[in-house]
Amino acid sequence: MTLAPLIELNDGFKIPQIGLGTWPLNDAQVADAVVEAVSYGYRHIDTAVKYGNEKGVGEGIRASGVDRGELFITTKLDGEFQGSGKAVAGLDGSLERLGLDYVDLLLIHWPLPRRDEFVSTWNTFQELQASGKVRSIGVSNFKPAHLDRLFRETEVVPAVNQIQVSPSIPRPAARAFNERHGIVTESYSPLGAGSELLNAPVLQSIGAKHGKTPGQVVLRWHVQQGLVAIPKSSNPQRMRENLDVFDIELDKDDLAKLQTLDAGPDAGVDSDVQGH
Numbered sequence: 001m002t003l004a005p006l007i008e009l010n011d012g013f014k015i016p017q018i019g020l021g022t023w024p025l026n027d028a029q030v031a032d033a034v035v036e037a038v039s040y041g042y043r044h045i046d047t048a049v050k051y052g053n054e055k056g057v058g059e060g061i062r063a064s065g066v067d068r069g070e071l072f073i074t075t076k077l078d079g080e081f082q083g084s085g086k087a088v089a090g091l092d093g094s095l096e097r098l099g100l101d102y103v104d105l106l107l108i109h110w111p112l113p114r115r116d117e118f119v120s121t122w123n124t125f126q127e128l129q130a131s132g133k134v135r136s137i138g139v140s141n142f143k144p145a146h147l148d149r150l151f152r153e154t155e156v157v158p159a160v161n162q163i164q165v166s167p168s169i170p171r172p173a174a175r176a177f178n179e180r181h182g183i184v185t186e187s188y189s190p191l192g193a194g195s196e197l198l199n200a201p202v203l204q205s206i207g208a209k210h211g212k213t214p215g216q217v218v219l220r221w222h223v224q225q226g227l228v229a230i231p232k233s234s235n236p237q238r239m240r241e242n243l244d245v246f247d248i249e250l251d252k253d254d255l256a257k258l259q260t261l262d263a264g265p266d267a268g269v270d271s272d273v274q275g276h
Helices: 027-040 054-064 086-098 118-131 144-153 172-180 201-210 214-224 236-243 252-259
Strands: 006-008 014-016 044-046 072-077 103-108 134-140 160-164 184-188
Touching: 027 054, 027 236, 044 054, 054 072, 054 086, 072 086, 086 103, 086 118, 103 118, 103 160, 118 134, 118 144, 134 144, 144 172, 160 172, 172 184, 201 214, 201 252, 214 236, 214 252
Parallel strands: 044 072, 072 103, 103 134, 134 160, 160 184
Antiparallel strands: 006 014
């Protein structure tokens, strides 16, 4: 069994550096996946209201046989719960479906800047944190401009910003901004969207050099950048492989080759216009 290293958040809590992403698994699939993943050493599970699988995640947690205190559970509230006070019922619904008294991390799923409610929502998140129903609070898909506004108008700096990051969408400016402000960057779609990235010849050659799969090379890249990554898989072999990345070190040559995979500044989701 492999346990991922822990990264300390700005509020003193710690997050496992590799977790299990659960979209787009349904309740039945995700319950089995959580049990399987926990047996291999995963202690970090990521879900969201929008995924429609919180109930299954909760079933998997209970069936895993591991003490709740050993697990780090994240969920996210989407646009339906934006606006002053709306996140209270949102989190209560998540906790009921999960069968938990608290979550370790609650995220605003998208900023939705045209609705102009993410500041009021963040104020509600601060109240939820004070209530003990959530330990750490953070955001997802927030750009530096969105975060700057939170810093100006609210009291608490997000512990985490979960954004789309991979070697093809590296987002160096966003990551550097997060780091300057003590925010941990968490990568969703860390292995790229679809199979295009993992088929890159450069990943095959680096993998052969280290005795690892292309996916393991990519996850090692995340780990060495100090990122948290949440690869999604319900395949037992992949799950095991995704945790087995702590015994190699990518060298300067490897990292330089990985930079050639950058698809440019316009690649990936644009959270000024996308989201729900």
